[in-house]
Amino acid sequence: MNRIIAPIVLCFLLISPGIIAQNSKQPEFLKYTNSKWVDSIMNSLGPDERIAQLIMVAAYSNRDEAHKQEILKLVEEQKVGGLIFFQGDPVTQAELMNDYQLVADVPLLGAIDAEWGLGMRLDNTISYPFQMGLGAIQNDSLLYEMGQEVASQIKRVGLHVNFAPVVDVNNNPENPVINYRSFGEDKLNVTKKGIAYMKGMQDNNILTSAKHFPGHGDTATDSHYDLPQINHPRTRLDSIEIYPFKKLIDAGIGGVMVAHLDIPALDGSGVPSTLSRKIISDILKDSLEFRGLVITDAMNMKGVTKGNEPGVVDKEAMLAGNDLLEFTEDVPKAISEIRNAIDKGLITQEEIDNRVRKILAVKQWVGLDEYTPTSTQNMVADLNTAEAKLLHRRLVEASLTLLKNEASLIPLQRPDSLKIASISIGAEQMTRFQEGLELYARVAHFQLPVEATSKEIDSLKERLKDYNLVIAGLHDISKYPRNAVGFSKEVQEFISELSGRENTILSLFKNPYVIASLDNIENAQVLIEAYQDSEVTQEMAAQLIFGAIGASGKLPVSVGEKFKLGDGLNSKSLGRFKYTLPEEAGMKSSYLFPKVDSLMQQAIDAKAIPGGQILIARNGKVVMHKAYGFHRYSDTIRVKKNDLYDLASVTKISSALPALMKLYDEGKFSLDAGIDDYLPYFRNSNKAGIPFRQILAHQARLKPWIPYWKNTLRKNGSFKWNTFKKDSSARYPIKVSDELWLHRNYQKKIFREIKKSPLEEKAEYKYSGLVFYLLPSIVEEITNEDYRTYLNENFYSPLGATTLTYNPMEEFPESQIVPTESDFNFRRETIHGNVHDEGAIMMGGVSANAGLFANATDIAKLMQMYLNMGEYAGKRYISEATLKEFSKTQFPENENRRALGFDKPNLEYTGENNNTAKSASESSFGHTGFTGTMVWVDPEYDLLYIFLSNRVLPTRENTRLYQLNTRTQIQQAIYDSMMD
Structure with a gap:
């Protein structure tokens, strides 16, 4: 599913090399395709109701009552098989899902785009790091753990399917829609990370969907707005773009989402891949032997709707071999068109029934055959556990990538020998990064807005002359780390000048591709790539600089001629205080706090x-x-x-x-x-x-x-001679208060009193x-x-x-x-x-x-x-x-x-x-x-x-x-x- 929102999730368990090498493994849910429950449901469904099971419509939990009534009507009257939830909050979403399930004859399959966790769609939930940052992690078991946690959270809000992971190989830095949502440009790394994340979810009974088949990584067009074209030959597509999908299919992934792409080498007709029988039926189902759910990308996107009428386009997607239509815009029309296609012999009832059985099998596999409503009690707390938050911190820590560290400047060994200034470039107030630095040393803090003037920059340069170490954080101006600089020309020139300065540490809280656009940044003595601008990444970057944690991340993409795929230096912890959650120290925050x-x-x-x-x-x-x-x-x-x-x-x-x-x-x-x-x-x-x-x-x-002070008093309460005066002087230099100055020799009297x-x-x-x-x-x-x-x-x-x-x-x-x-x-x-x-x-x-x-x-x-x-x-x-x-x-x-x-x-x-x-x-x-x-x-x-x-x-x-x-x-x- 192509969308844009916020960070991903954390976890453990070693992913062995054998996972990728194993033979094709069929999705586990297929064992239910002919179960008694599936048979009973099939026997209860009429022809149109069977078609409706193949349709998933969009639902929101931040919209009005009219929207709720619209969805209820689609469930009650059209008998749709599932809902995909978008923006909202978890409690309302769970309550709505309960209401929708109540009127459904067949339990609804609930899906969500949670590429980086529920925070991608729902407020008050955790956003884990974006996949680009996860691609830097060297311990893939953390991604398995993240999959487990995301699965737990999805189930907690009453849903069953995650349209993730993204396994597009992002080999185009200008990609406007995948980019930071990809694990990177190396197909092997993308594959390993994708399998780890997928298994973490599916081992916990959440169906996953690898996307966007056959590969959306090398595009310069966003399929939300137009139909991208990929002009690589079949050999290249097989060896790179399709490779991760093949391996995830072999590893048993339950679903594959098809992108809206024009790929002449695979289908010369010019139709979007979502509507291509050659791509879906011939390649995905026959050549790759995928037997799981084939899911369309959203059927409201311009990449597929351009020149295609709602309802008609859904029929074409069904004829191409898709099992599940996501975000159908005109449900009655879609059902009618597909029924007409059956009547005309364009697709058989048997084919439709087989697909319905797969949908129902998924429903039984996720437990909908014994459906119970979702409790909303303590939901927000359940979705924001200390363990889940700690996993986030561990993922961020493991992703931090140290690209430069000349003279092993970090971790800073003796900060007391340095006069340190910090600059938050792109921020207008004190950042969490600067607050984190202050925990370890005395630091003077400055901010430089994205559109800072030459006068502001010159003033800052003058002030920096007093410092022998500058730590700069480069902050992102948008919610998501897009491949965009955003800084004014003057600020970019300042960054370039700063990078050439001795004893300079730069921490980039931005997309790594931005490095290619910033002149001279590769010459900074220390350069840290943090991948995104979140509070946790800022905190952890500060801890890295002072040696509370070490660095182990490796660059998941190449950055022009400056840095290559896999670059990244290791650094060790010095043992300074690491700021974390109690659970990392074997303590229970739910009690302690x-x-x-x-x-x-x-x-x-x-x-x-x-x-x-x-x-x-x-x-x-x-x-x-x-x-x-x-x-x-x-x-x-x-x-x-x-x-x-x-x-x-x-x-x-x-x-x-x-x-x-x-x-x-x-x-x-x-x-x-x-x-x-x-x-x-x-x-x-x-x-x-x-x-x-x-x-x-x-x-x-x-x-x-x-009581030394009492010994300075006379019986009348005034001070004795040679003790205190109201004003300072050479004889009375020791300030006790604004109007009390002690005689210079009185400390000798204190010693004398102790002696005697x-x-x-x-x-x-x-x-x-x-x-x-x-x-x-x-x-x-x-x-x-x-x-x-x-x-x-x-x-x-x-x-x-x-x-x-x-x-x-x-x-x-x-x-x-x-x-x-x-x-x-x-x-x-x-x-x-x-x-x-x-x-x-x-x-x-x-x-x-x-x-x-x-x-x-x-x-x-x-x-x-x-x-x-x-x-x-x-x-x-x-x-x-x-x-x-x-x-x-x-x-x-x-x-x-x-x-x-x-x-x-x-x-x-x-x-x-x-x-x-x-x-x-x-x-x-x-x-x-x-x-x-x-x-x-x-x-x-x-x-x-x-x-x-x-x-x-x-x-x-x-x-x-x-x-x-x-x-x-x-x-x-x-x-x-x-x-x-």
């Missing part, structure tokens, strides 16, 4: 938090990444996934701790050493000699905390943040480097954790930073853009106790490195032995659950008051934060969980988040969602 959503909504409704971010990953795959609610309760600013949250005490394991572990690996830091070994100032203190193993495990008898603080009497677990104020100085003492610089260079930048930072207002707009508390005691303002912790802000915002900000994406990268036991994206940061040592419980004999810096699950589960979910393993570790944050990893389950919120807004007295136990309830839901 609604459960997490409801728990977050419960917390928001209870005003426990105004909003938050959730990130969940398993096996290195991000399976849920979502923002909820607002920055403030009274806000209109919704939380976005790239917003930054104050991490609070999560800073303890995200700043100095990775530095200490690295220095421990290097032999520069010892767990047996004390503070005084690195800060001589502490040699004469009561802290001297206390080993860091005890300190980091919170078993060093240290006081929990010191008394020790607890008993050596037992007591959480203390005191030493974490000192750790930045210790790291600087050991490394002779600035603390922040050391962290950025050794961890945050190479991880691509671009928002993991202190004092975020230095780099990010206030609108991207979520506020915390309205502080009426100390700073007397709403804390926004600065650290919430009073001690940390008095340290200039830089402490190991608190001070770090990040979004969920970036803190997750650091935590995944921990989960990977020190490695991320092919780079080792910390040795596995060190990570294991630091993340294990140190003093369980003292009923202390803590590791070194990291928190651990309670030694015994304590119910609702437990610090983790019940299912968290003993090997799990992480930390929570006062502002309402939690980060946790579980090596036993290869699981990562990030929860960010600002529960302290407007006041720290708001403890509802603890009372609801939201964080650990979500954590438990994660475990409960695991299917294994």
Whole structure:
């Protein structure tokens, strides 16, 4: 069926070479041609009713009541045998089919064009990749799996036949009607893909129809509008165009759809192939021995109706040997003409009856002998399962074709060494591709419309001078990836210039044939062919560039002199986060998503938090990444996934701790050493000699905390001399708030207070943040480097954790930073853009106790490195032995659950008051934060969980988040969602 709409479907199972080599296999449905059910139906049908069984009319589910009555009349009065459904929605279509079946004397055969899934025709359904993209896939079992899924969906909407696959060999780049609907120009690849897709459907009792016989690939005319002519000799037609049909017939395909073509070498009369006895009866039925259903292409298309009267043309198609007339425009006339042809001896009643028996046999094979109405309950959900969506992603991933990769630029190894700009060419707003890039690195984004002016282009060029890597996405201007450029001359010249620039990555979300029309594009350092412009292709292309996935696709067509059939480089995954669905990580999205959503909504409704971010990953795959609610309760600013949250005490394991572990690996830091070994100032203190193993495990008898800011106050509430001033100066350079500037030496007083603080009497677990104020100085003492610089260079930048930072207002707009508390005691303002912790802000915002900000994406990268036991994206940061040592419980004999810096699950589960979910393993570790944050990893389950919120807004007295136990309830839901 020649039509145009949207993407195809996914799946598994190896297709063996023997499939193509086997002898001719008759369609399975033929075994029912003389069954008792078929005999009984035949005996009940009059002559005209038998003819009517051979007619299929067009039905729509997006039209009015008049259309429905028209179809009902054709079913009731004319007794048509089937319906082909076009545009509409699945629920209405199923309801209509139920209504039509109700008035049918013989159950109706329902068909649809679902070349790339139901999304080709029906709203709210899945569109899988177009066949051109599928042609790039090297694993044909995925197409079998896609066939299975498409079959399931077609059955779910109450239909039985798919007019697919297209097995036309598209050897004409200018083909206006097949093109991206073809698996490509290689007959063998087209054949293998066609068989895999066909078998996936027919193994699940959906009749398929190979189209468009004898081959519509080498035409420059659309048969919807005129009759194309193919002037190749018979030898060429047999060896190329007809080849896939022959092999699919041998493999047992149930139907073949005949195209409207003028092919002199096969029939010199000039009649369309649909009306040619030589092509249908002599070649398809006799020479190729096809015994299945021969189906016409739509009988309303100009390729067959031109010069032919409705009804009469249907008779001619029947005389040519077709079994099923699709889209008959005048049913009464068609029946009358065919009956007259029988009366005149142009065709026998026996021939008609044999064809009717085949139609009825198909009906029995698909289960219409025991017809039951289709339930519409949960239909949309059933058609959009996580498994079906995951299959879509897997197909897209397998299709991505890396045509150029000079100097192995991708996957990008060290994006932190690059200043990256992205351009969406052909888009006027931020694209999903650009959003995907932003998950891995800091990227400046630009858009360039299809008709951009020279002035706009010159302005963009000037701005690009500041960047040493440009990533450009070339986007399609139409719904379908036609072989059309669409860009203005100026934009094309810019693309050409960009392609010659060093360190340029181009991702083409367009038809591969477009490459031939874009000058110099083949000279880009990196060129990715993505085949179409969908959200999924954009997401996956971004993941490919940064090494979250690899490339394996091969070009299914040749592109002028630039690239040849089969071109495509392989690339490997670096192990960066892959963004996908829970099912790919062995989790159940139907449980996880609604459960997490409801728990977050419960917390928001209870005003426990105004909003938050959730990130969940398993096996290195991000399976849920979502923002909820607002920055403030009274806000209109919704939380976005790239917003930054104050991490609070999560800073303890995200700043100095990775530095200490690295220095421990290097032999520069010892767990047996004390503070005084690195800060001589502490040699004469009561802290001297206390080993860091005890300190980091919170078993060093240290006081929990010191209210430093309160020690700056006089009894009357004013600040003491040499503490704060309202304005900044050389003596008061440390900003605490707009009207509070701290004395430059006050940090020494903080150190002095820590030094003089008394020790607890008993050596037992007591959480203390005191030493974490000192750790930045210790790291600087050991490394002779600035603390922040050391962290950025050794961890945050190479991880691509671009928002993991202190004092975020230095780099990010206030609108991207979520506020915390309205502080009426100390700073007397709403804390926004600065650290919430009073001690940390008095340290200039830089402490190991608190001070770090990040979004969920970036803190997750650091935590995944921990989960990977020190490695991320092919780079080792910390040795596995060190990570294991630091993340294990140190003093369980003292009923202390803590590791070194990291928190651990309670030694015994304590119910609702437990610090983790019940299912968290003993090997799990992480930390929570006062502002309402939690980060946790579980090596036993290869699981990562990030929860960010600002529960302290407007006041720290708001403890509802603890009372609801939201964080650990979500954590438990994660475990409960695991299917294994």
